[in-house]
Amino acid sequence: MAEVQEVKKEREALFSKKNRKLITDPLNDSNPITVQVLGICSALAITVKLYPALVMSLSVLFVLSAGNVVISLMRNLIPNRIRIIVQLVVVASLVILVDQVLKAYVYDVSKELSVFVGLIITNCIIMGRFEAFALGNTPWKSFLDGLGNAFGYAWILLTVAFFRELLGSGQLFGFQIVPESWYLSEGGFYSNNGLMLLPPMALITVGIIIWVQRSRNTELIEEN
Amino acid sequence: MKLFKNILDSVKPHFEEGGKFEKLHPVYDGFATFLFTPGHTSHSGAHVRDAIDLKRTMITVVMAMVPALLFGMWNAGNLHYTALGLAETMTFGDKFLWGAMRIVPMLIVSYGVGLGVEFIFCIIKKHSIQEGYLVSGMLIPLIMPIDIPLWMVAVSVIFAVVIGKEVFGGTGMNILNPALTARAFAFFAYPTYMSGDKVWINTSADAGQSVVDGFSGATVLGSYATGGDVQYSVWDMFMGFIPGSIGETSTVAILIGAAILLYTGIASWRIMLSGVIGALAMGYLFNAFAPHAISPEQQSFMSLPGWQHLIMGGFAFGIVFMATDPVSAAQTNRGKWIYGFLVGFFAIMIRVFNPAYPEGIMMAILFMNVMAPLIDHYVIQANINKRKKRLATVKAA
Numbered sequence: 001m002a003e004v005q006e007v008k009k010e011r012e013a014l015f016s017k018k019n020r021k022l023i024t025d026p027l028n029d030s031n032p033i034t035v036q037v038l039g040i041c042s043a044l045a046i047t048v049k050l051y052p053a054l055v056m057s058l059s060v061l062f063v064l065s066a067g068n069v070v071i072s073l074m075r076n077l078i079p080n081r082i083r084i085i086v087q088l089v090v091v092a093s094l095v096i097l098v099d100q101v102l103k104a105y106v107y108d109v110s111k112e113l114s115v116f117v118g119l120i121i122t123n124c125i126i127m128g129r130f131e132a133f134a135l136g137n138t139p140w141k142s143f144l145d146g147l148g149n150a151f152g153y154a155w156i157l158l159t160v161a162f163f164r165e166l167l168g169s170g171q172l173f174g175f176q177i178v179p180e181s182w183y184l185s186e187g188g189f190y191s192n193n194g195l196m197l198l199p200p201m202a203l204i205t206v207g208i209i210i211w212v213q214r215s216r217n218t219e220l221i222e223e224n
Numbered sequence: 225m226k227l228f229k230n231i232l233d234s235v236k237p238h239f240e241e242g243g244k245f246e247k248l249h250p251v252y253d254g255f256a257t258f259l260f261t262p263g264h265t266s267h268s269g270a271h272v273r274d275a276i277d278l279k280r281t282m283i284t285v286v287m288a289m290v291p292a293l294l295f296g297m298w299n300a301g302n303l304h305y306t307a308l309g310l311a312e313t314m315t316f317g318d319k320f321l322w323g324a325m326r327i328v329p330m331l332i333v334s335y336g337v338g339l340g341v342e343f344i345f346c347i348i349k350k351h352s353i354q355e356g357y358l359v360s361g362m363l364i365p366l367i368m369p370i371d372i373p374l375w376m377v378a379v380s381v382i383f384a385v386v387i388g389k390e391v392f393g394g395t396g397m398n399i400l401n402p403a404l405t406a407r408a409f410a411f412f413a414y415p416t417y418m419s420g421d422k423v424w425i426n427t428s429a430d431a432g433q434s435v436v437d438g439f440s441g442a443t444v445l446g447s448y449a450t451g452g453d454v455q456y457s458v459w460d461m462f463m464g465f466i467p468g469s470i471g472e473t474s475t476v477a478i479l480i481g482a483a484i485l486l487y488t489g490i491a492s493w494r495i496m497l498s499g500v501i502g503a504l505a506m507g508y509l510f511n512a513f514a515p516h517a518i519s520p521e522q523q524s525f526m527s528l529p530g531w532q533h534l535i536m537g538g539f540a541f542g543i544v545f546m547a548t549d550p551v552s553a554a555q556t557n558r559g560k561w562i563y564g565f566l567v568g569f570f571a572i573m574i575r576v577f578n579p580a581y582p583e584g585i586m587m588a589i590l591f592m593n594v595m596a597p598l599i600d601h602y603v604i605q606a607n608i609n610k611r612k613k614r615l616a617t618v619k620a621a
Contacts, residue, residue: 189373195413204387211391 026152038124053161057154065146071134072142168196250346254353288481296470297323330365356395363403366471424467451521491548495564502568542585
């Protein structure tokens with residue numbers, strides 16, 4: 001942020017093309033999970049069901065966008081050498097806020113997410129965006145960047161959770177989707193896929209998303 | 225043969241470049257080369273003239289599995305009728321037919337679904353069809369329980385071919401043995417259909433039939449793991465008159481397959497031999513330490529004579545047909561010794577120490593598949609270092 005120069009520029013429109021790219025890029029070509037491969041642990045741990053995944057996504061959405069704005073506002077005041085500590089303090093305060101709200105209003109989900117809400121503090125996506133973006137950009141841009149990355153995180157999480165809950169428990173958001181009469185205990189033929197409930201399947205599902213993404217956009221494939 | 229040739233020649237233009245079904249060329253190519261020797265030769269580079277090619281290798285392995293398959297058909301019927309108390313009245317033909325009626329559909333599903341997925345990937349990726357699935361398609365039904373629903377076989381096959389093989393680039397590029405990937409998938413996805421004492425013998429009774437009193441469907445390994453009574457003799461285990469996955473029960477049938485594989489030189493004798501040594505080593509180690517077992521069940525399992533592990537469960541089948549898979553096993557000769565030994569060693573260790581997985585060979589082979597490149601790396605490095613040292617001494621002299 002030392003390089004931030006006060007250049008007289010024309011006022012940029014709030015949703016200029018560049019700003020819109022801040023939101024749309026992380027959804028696909030620079031997705032935090034599938035391309036930057038950050039925040040994988042939470043993606044594997046809390047995607048067994050859609051509802052916790054949604055709550056987790058919203059928590060990250062709040063922490064990331066609010067944190068980005070706060071860091072961006074303070075970017076010219078933070079001494080370079082202690083910036084990580086400052087970032088941690090900001091993100092930790094926001095996470096505690098989220099944690100308290102979750103405990104107050106959706107206690108069951110909060111229990112299910114357990115330690116993973118606290119672990120948002122060390123979620124690489126958040127620290128990564130603080131370091132890479134918020135420290136060098138204006139609050140509005142940082143806010144958009146935070147939103148974009150959180151949405152990028154969210155859609156992967158929800159996609160994985162969708163398949164895991166549908167195939168693993170036959171439900172979506174807790175509602176039975178696979179008809180009860182299909183199950184073996186009711187005289188049917190169907191059986192839920194137990195592997196879907198285990199973390200390896202989340203890894204494989206994320207892997208399949210990465211595979212599809214890189215087949216569509218070959219520029220993402222690394223050279224050896 | 226003339227007929228097939230005529231048909232192939234007449235449809236050929238459609239599959240060439242510019243033809244109607246240009247995109248389906250890999251499918252045409254697959255069928256044509258399946259029936260006839262391809263007419264084209266390599267255009268450049270060094271190549272080896274040899275009677276053996278991928279197709280012949282695969283077909284040999286499939287033929288080596290036929291004894292186990294045929295025995296599995298008869299055994300499934302025999303166990304079914306034994307459970308119903310009809311073993312005496314039913315003829316050999318009845319039993320064989322009963323098993324065939326259940327196993328042939330599994331084979332059809334396995335080959336149909338697996339080759340279907342392979343064809344789709346060949347068309348998308350525009351490469352010619354490889355024969356790798358011929359063996360996996362036969363292996364998968366042989367390592368499933370008789371009662372598994374066909375759709376589960378299909379799902380496992382899709383998973384194995386896509387995640388086990390195509391993700392890595394197709395035949396010859398896979399890290400894990402595809403057939404075992406299918407079994408591991410089914411094992412974790414549908415545990416109630418893949419383990420326990422209900423799935424190994426079909427007990428569905430027709431009108432007027434009923435299951436005999438005191439019947440137990442537990443496998444030998446399952447009985448040992450839970451401390452139950454084992455009602456099969458060593459001779460039963462060796463001949464294969466025991467419950468288990470379809471192809472794994474008969475050590476004799478597997479030994480015939482092993483003889484074919486070893487005679488033709490297709491499977492590595494180093495892996496088989498060192499696998500047996502590893503299993504015996506672990507088995508006798510257990511015997512030595514049996515007095516220190518933590519529970520009576522474990523003690524009785526640990527004091528089982530070491531050699532008996534070779535004829536129980538899927539050990540023989542795994543070490544002969546799956547550990548020797550040339551793609552996923554270690555490639556160097558010294559690496560094969562280490563790889564085989566550890567497969568046998570871990571198979572028995574998992575079997576005895578972890579009652580949740582009474583069959584350790586599946587886990588052991590998959591684990592060692594992952595480790596095989598590491599073993600090769602160190603074997604090759606050791607060789608390089610040895611030669612460097614030799615060079616240094618020659619120079620010094």
